[in-house]
Amino acid sequence: MEYVSPEGLRLDGRRPMEMRQLRAEIGTVAKANGSAVFEMGNTKVIAAVYGPREVQNRSQQINDQALVRCEYSMANFSTGDRMRKPKGDRRSTEISLVIRQTMEACILTHLMPRSQIDIFVQVLQADGGTRSACINAATLALADAGIPMRDIVTSCSAGYLNSTPLLDLNYIEDSAGGPDVTVGILPKLDKVTLLQMDAKLPVDIFENVMGLAIEGCKAIANYIREVLLENTKQLEYRRGL
């Protein structure tokens, strides 16, 4: 199948290096300490953060740092075929784990010993790149909850189809069976925290694709910063400062 037309356009009309439209909204879940909706094109994810709060299960308490928990789930209506997926299948367990590890690396857990932070992410619409969208949403929600972090984490995926590196794959491109590199970075520190890859790719091409994904992450980081700044300004205004 042709994923990049001779004119250099992708199936949804984007250029190979072009990202989908981003949209973010903060404070979407009233009860949560922090929450956000993050959209990347047709992928839509909602995240809620509770905490830092008392550890629910005492045996899990860690005495020198906070306990971070994460739960990823996909709404039944998020995909084209409305399948009832059993809770806790392998894929979502793995993604939960990956998101938890990524967020744990950027939260200053040592500042909140003997406490617990819960992150819940739910996919509302899935169109490829749910993992990245979830991490971006979780970052926004954590920032909204005012949890101390080293830096914000942003994530973006990139692939390689028709011997062209493509940024931010959608579902059709994702399920084409080509390589899919998901990268998460700490933009200020310029460090890669999350790196996941599927399928086969020679090293030199991998380096290019990873570089492209990192560029995408940086672009998302800029957008997230803007959104956070805007949100803070509004808060300022509401408080009449």
Place this chain on the structure above:
Amino acid sequence: MDARLANTWRLTLNEKNFIKTALLSETRIDGRKPFEFRNISINFGREDGSAELQLGQTRVMGIVTAKFVQPYRDRPNEGTLAIYPEFSPMADPSFEAGRSGESAVELGRIIDRGLRESRAVDTESLCIVAGKLVWAIRIDILILDNGGNLVDAANIAALAALMTFRRPECSLGGEDGQEVIIHPPEMRDPLPLIVHHLPIAITFGFFIDENVVVIDPIHNEEAVMAGRMIATVNANGDICAIQKAGEGLSQRVIMQCLQLAITKAADITKQIKAAVEAYNSERALQKIKRETTCVGNNVKGDQNQTLDNRGISELVGKYMERLKLISVESYASQNINAEETKSLRRGTDSNCIKFNSTPLSWDPYSNGIDLEFLKASVASQGLSTASEEKEASGKEKGSEAESAGPYENVNSKWSAVDASTTEMHVIGPKTLKDAVKPKNKRKKKASSMI
């Protein structure tokens, strides 16, 4: 995670600091260099497709089994491959019995991505009837002892088990040509899986900051390290999967690790291949010892066609058996008498062809015999002159050129002859039974035979 925190065996601060300070001077607590892999030893089980790997103190067992299933709707002509990790509670106090924790799921997913998404195993060759019946390969991974770096160990164990696994050959037959016949291993040689390349997982552990890197961390180091990266690469320099979360790394360090992983993977690939080859050659030797008994039978069958004198044929049978043994020994001692065995083999070849010529017409569906040869043999039936038979044998040799060594050539030929004789017995009662039993039952029975 729950289990991880509730029941983890924790290191004391002193031990942690000791490991860290030792690493700063590039020393590890087990005396290795930072980029040194532990010794790998692979033992194979009695059955095909089971391997036990020992990597230092870590012990992992990989078992491959296969059964028939209906293929997925979106991939009607591909077999399936699934990985089921099981963390036995005896391996580590933090493993819970019965429930697969997060680490088990992660391990399964990493190996799964390495093997399946990089198409290491040819799944299209596992299709029997498109859309209806395919082989489902199941890899069970048992962690017997957790000495650290389970992912690498489990990956190697899975590969070793996959490479030694053999599935029974099956073909379509029956009256309507839709019935699946599974040939028991005694009749036809079971087929190995087609493995295109070997994706090897290499784990890197990062301590303190990204500049202190070790490869293949042991249990104690895993408790101390700040982050890890698992790169699954093959010997050709392709990256098949990467899994990394936590602790930030710069791009430069990642690329260095990948380069290192590729060299290590080439090393490990060699070790796995050597182990598998040793196992295969031993297996082949055992097989020959078992099969020598059928040589006599074959020659007996031959006698029905040409001679009537039983005494003579038995003598011939014994003689052939002895020849066969000699030829086996000579191959085992690496073709010392290459010339002699060649001539011997020619003798045995012509024998089996003589034998083949009549019963072959019974079984046009069997895969073991190619059509050309069939035609030739049917044509030669009336005449049966020695010269024509030789011609036919030459043809067959040409068609079987793909099989690797001359030794295997003989082997497969014997088994093909075997199959054609025994199959007649199988098909005979089957057709009678089929008149009574519904087809579905027959299929179920077939799948349970494995």
